[in-house]
Amino acid sequence: LAVIGIDLGATKTAGLLFEGERIEQKHRLPTDASSPQGIEAGLMEICSRLIEEAAGKGLEVEALGLGIAGFIDFPRGVVTDAPNHPLHNYPVRDILQERFQVPVFVDNDGNLSALAESRMGAGKGANHLVHLTMGTGIGGGIILDGRVYRGALGAAAELGHMIIMENGPLCNCGARGCLESLVSGVAIYRRVERLAMAGEKSPLTDEFLADPACFAADDVCRHANDGNKPARDILAEAGSHLGVGIASLVNIFNPEVVTLSGGLLGCFKYMENTMRQSFGESAIPISRDHVRILTGTLGNEGGSLGAALLAISRGNC
Numbered sequence: 001l002a003v004i005g006i007d008l009g010a011t012k013t014a015g016l017l018f019e020g021e022r023i024e025q026k027h028r029l030p031t032d033a034s035s036p037q038g039i040e041a042g043l044m045e046i047c048s049r050l051i052e053e054a055a056g057k058g059l060e061v062e063a064l065g066l067g068i069a070g071f072i073d074f075p076r077g078v079v080t081d082a083p084n085h086p087l088h089n090y091p092v093r094d095i096l097q098e099r100f101q102v103p104v105f106v107d108n109d110g111n112l113s114a115l116a117e118s119r120m121g122a123g124k125g126a127n128h129l130v131h132l133t134m135g136t137g138i139g140g141g142i143i144l145d146g147r148v149y150r151g152a153l154g155a156a157a158e159l160g161h162m163i164i165m166e167n168g169p170l171c172n173c174g175a176r177g178c179l180e181s182l183v184s185g186v187a188i189y190r191r192v193e194r195l196a197m198a199g200e201k202s203p204l205t206d207e208f209l210a211d212p213a214c215f216a217a218d219d220v221c222r223h224a225n226d227g228n229k230p231a232r233d234i235l236a237e238a239g240s241h242l243g244v245g246i247a248s249l250v251n252i253f254n255p256e257v258v259t260l261s262g263g264l265l266g267c268f269k270y271m272e273n274t275m276r277q278s279f280g281e282s283a284i285p286i287s288r289d290h291v292r293i294l295t296g297t298l299g300n301e302g303g304s305l306g307a308a309l310l311a312i313s314r315g316n317c
């Protein structure tokens, strides 16, 4: 059974051909997010290429899965809204089905990463899993009883917008004190900005002030590696907030595994101790003592692998 899994990301579109539990072929294209037409052209190109390559190997593609960062009306395969793409009530399932004449299934990218980690990644075998993707923002997904939890309108599992500090920093979503406003790449950037504006002097703030537009969370990690105390403190503090967020998730869902992925894991060694400490202090003992908090093993392939799994199950997961 050959299927295609696609992950439509903010800057890259990744696609893979999957057959018999292995990846036969994969491609990555830049995403043209300037218009729905640009996005559609990219999706058509990557799908056509993979279908052609499948035919070259004597394989017939039987279904197609697609992950997108955004709110997905799962039963209808419509992108209701997407933060990184100009897509509103966009019937992507029907467009791809019409073009390629195979069943198409569309889901949120965080849901699909969670699914992939629970079936083939760090959480393999877990029926109850919570997944957090920590990059510029924070995404996630929840697996309950082996199935993706999507909520009433496909808007569930916005784990980055779990509020953990009342009246905390303003988040991109408009609320205050969301996990994303305290732990993401953007949150870490803002912490450095605040230090710099307060006049605190260190190589960290010097580099920030020299070129704020080029500065990123990775740079904080580099300064932490150089032994810079403010950099280490910022990451440790983010780790502590992360532990509180994970404790809330564990208290609600009692998962077997929590998996973490995303670019911020590059700084994880400066976050992990405080994360485990605040988690230990905040989680309910019965859930806390049985959950494993692991780094995901699928990296940025999780989304497209999850999309392939969704296609294999014909949307039944």
Ligand SMILES: [Zn+2]
Binding pocket: 160, 161, 162, 171, 172, 173, 174, 175, 178, 180, 181
């Ligand atoms: Zn938020």
